[in-house]
Amino acid sequence: MSGHDDLIDLFLALDRAGPGDLDSLHWALQVAGTPPRAQVLDAGCGTGADLPALLAARPLAQITAIDSAAPFIERVRARFPSVSAHVGDMANPPGGPYDLIWSAGAIYHLGVRPALSSWAAHLKPGGCVAFSDLCWRVSDPPAPACAFWQAEGLALGSADDLASAVTGAGWRVLGARWLGPGGWAAYYAPLAKQLDSYTGAPDLVTALRAEIALWRAHGGSYDYRLIVTAPA
């Protein structure tokens, strides 16, 4: 199996493939003013981490989910038959136009500016995008955290840098907040358990254990920044 396939195999058994929680989703729905009968897209839905909360918070909404990993979408279809789930590139989502495009921990795959530019054409007038992206929480981050994220190929900026990327793309920031430790614990607690019993891909297991250890030691220096935004 390739590294990418290992990752999918490992996360297929988990309900969450990135940090996030109920509170942050409810906050985004409220800031975005997402109506009860909304059309909502979960872009980069993974195995469907946020779909139970979306379905519960907006039971009359039409929910579409897209992910590039076919096994994740098979699982989403099995778990949530009422969700219209698609394998594909979230830069070019089906359906819509949407009142809300929600994208938790996935926008970095496209880049903020390209993602917003693609999604603008898929929003209703008055529609919003809510996304989360990894940022430094401190101005002088610790060396082990810098080295770790650099090795992962991620160039983290500050919350202000992220807001500037959004406004620079011609969008308004309607609200912004940190995810906070609860959202990381919701991701890492089941992942740590899964790593203890997972027998494949030793390199991947080591890398994910290192990521969890980094968060325990230096998690105060970085966090997911949530942004709700609309075209200006």
Ligand SMILES: C[S@@+](CC[C@H](N)C(=O)[O-])C[C@H]1O[C@@H](n2cnc3c(N)ncnc32)[C@H](O)[C@@H]1O
């Ligand atoms: C960190 S995971 C987050 C998944 C989910 N939102 C969650 O919070 O559990 C990022 C997801 O984005 C998906 N992804 C990456 N690039 C994509 C693309 N261009 N189009 C659709 N999905 C993509 C990956 O397959 C993965 O499931």
